[in-house]
Amino acid sequence: MEEFEAKFSELQADMVSICMEYVENRADKIYVYASCERNLISSKFFYLINNKLVKSHKLNDALKQGEKDYDVSLDRGFMVLDIINEDIEKIKKICEEYKKDMPTEMKLIYDVRSGKFKAEYKYDFVYTDKDHKTASDIADEWFEEIKSNNI
Secondary structure (H helix, E strand, O other), X not given: OOHHHHHHHHHHHHHHHHHHHXXXXXXXXXXXXXXXXXXXXXXXXXXXXXXXXXXXHHHXXXXXXXXXXXXOOHHHHHHHHHHHHHHHHHHXXXXXXXXXXXXXXXXXXXXXXXXXXXXXXXXXXXXXXXXXXXXXXXHHHHHHHHHHHHO
């Protein structure tokens, strides 16, 4: 594997790994939204747990009776976002170093049970050229899209 691809993949794996740690290895799928447009870096992450799609701060809404609560404290959530955002920054540097286009958007899906990883990339502006959209809006739209497709 080319060195660029190896470094790029390693950073994506790190994003998934920190999300897996946050959920204490108790999720069916992990979804990571990573955005980098015009030097604006943003991310969100959410999960499929017990056939329920939940945002990271709502993990306990997906628990079955008797399952241990998740620690969804603000500090832990921001720690994960900080690490994902640092990884996006590192991907940006790698893309510059290897003269590759930096994706403006990465949608990462990790199926915990099968071990399958899927990534979708965009290279055009997704929100910075729209007056009424933010990266957070786009991530929320993706969440709703997956939610409507899973039900």
